Amino acid sequence: MLLTSWGKHPVVNATVTSPRDMDAAVAHLERTGRTIGRGLGRSYGDSALNEGDVTSCLRLNHMESFDPETGVLVAEAGVSLAEILDAFLPRGWFLPVTPGTKFVTLGGAVASDVHGKDHHAAGTFSRHVLWLDLWTPALGLIRCSPEENADIFHATAGGMGLTGFILRMALRLQPAASAWIAQDMVKAENLAAIMETFEHSGHYPFSVAWIDCLKTGAAQGRSVFMAGRFAQPEELPEDRRENPHAVAAPRALSVPFDFPAFALNRFSVRAFNALYYGRAPRGKSSGIVSYNSFFYPLDAIHDWNRIYGRRGFTQYQFVIPKEAAGRGLPRILDAIAASGQGSFLAVLKLFGKQETYPGNISFPAEGYTLALDFAMNDKLLPLLDRLDAMVLDCGGHHYLTKDCRLSPETLGRGYGAALDEFRAVKARLDPKNLFSSLQSRRLGLDV
């Protein structure tokens, strides 16, 4: 069948196998040739694609137990973050880390070691996983955790499915005072202003900025900073105070068909940016918003990736150390503005310190991360190559979950020795490269 991921590029012919339970999963993995694990397919590029077998965890979607004393949920890897929220937010529990969409599986969340608006306080997703069960070609089914088979655990977190197939895990949820966020919004006139705002906003549990990536001159990098924390019941409007964890059903919209190619172009994007920035109130404003609109604004529009039309799009996300960001980000924004490429989904965040372990290639590192959408077209790839060079010059690196066109050299220069350590762990677990994707072969991550 034709298979693609969120960026709708590339599209490949694959065979998706969806085992119904653990035994069926192990039986399939023991028999299959080359394969790669796949969840809800929300990675943007080719990390969950193969011209051949792809093993889906979607039918491994049972929850096993929940301990209300500790907040620890044990569940199969195909359970999604959305299902966890549906079941547990009404009981007062939230995810310890959530990416910008809740439609990812537990397996996918670990394989990408996702991060969220709270990275500076909570780190990445795997930090809140107590243990996971992994099937590996060399060692069969093993349990790994920061205490047991720790090197395997850390290689699997952010390991893009290349160490084996994740079957189940234990995740510690965090208590939430309500289903609402007390949000502050601050308008920043330019890049220096938004970086200044981030510097002084470490006290917010959640923070992110939407940045206008097309503006040049004095207003380059103008942004809307959005930060918040869970609202206490007393802060909610009276009619919500009785039931602070009750969730208002989000009104779901849908993009029913692919937009034509001309819909998203430099003029429409510039117009949107002007409108979005213009709409934000001057200075600082505060309000109470639902968790859905704070954490998952795009999830409300099902299939929003269709606005990029049939050619699809790619996301470009990198991180640059703080010291280099002051000179690096303006150069990058200059290059993007000059190209006319770019979209209104440009997000800037200041990552906190990220724990490092031998063999771990998780993406975040302390510094500024910028995530951009680009519609696929012929002029795009040369721009991205130029941006790659700028990112590397600043000592930065790229997020594999968004990537579909990075070169092995860029990967090597960005991640350095961590890649060799990762390959060493993979060589022990999967010496014959059973777990291999289009991305891993392109990037030379296989052994």
Place this chain on the structure above:
Amino acid sequence: MPTMLILGATSDIARATALAFARKGWDLRLTGRDQDALRRIAQDIAVRTGRKVDCAPFDALAPAEEHAALWNSVAADTDALFCAVGLLGDQEAARHDLALAGRIVASNFTGLLPILALAADAFEARGRGLIIAVSSVAGDRGRASNYTYGSAKAGLTAYLSGLRQRLSASGVQVLTVLPGFVATAMTEGMNLPAPLTATPEQVAADILRAVEKKRGVVYTRWFWRWIMAVIRAIPEGVFQKMRGL
């Protein structure tokens, strides 16, 4: 807390429907042949909803006495019966393999009669109760491609229709569920046309809505009512020539 007894609870439609009712406050008793699979589903529903979910063995092909024993052990605190037992089987083989044909008819129709009858009597005596059974549009008209299965479902549909008429005076609700194409383990590998194929979750939502609106018959999805009306209306002479249907 009302309790629903579910027969054939390991099926995809049953699991989705069980979860939907649990979310509405029902406790559940899941039955079927594979106790491990039942426990996995029971745990999942219990963790998601906090409701009480038990398991017990049930095999439609077992003798009626076993069904009576099960019913008697749970009748007192059972407020609803949901029957999702079904077997498609190899329809081509069933044309000639009489044992297989017998199993198909028993699994989809005759094997369910003892427990349906017991539940009907118990609910009638109480003056309240809910019986839901999953039949199929295949029972609306027998087709060359699956008439063994279709005939059993036709029998079930007629039985439920009569049961509904009998029990209407006693305040007992009987709902016949008529799915068209559904993406489940039963239809895995079949090339179903995507726009016409429902997910188990959609079927569950349709069932829940039909129960709340006190309907007697629900086609899922809704458009199958009209598809089958057309198919039933085709004159026999014309129908015979449509062997590819």
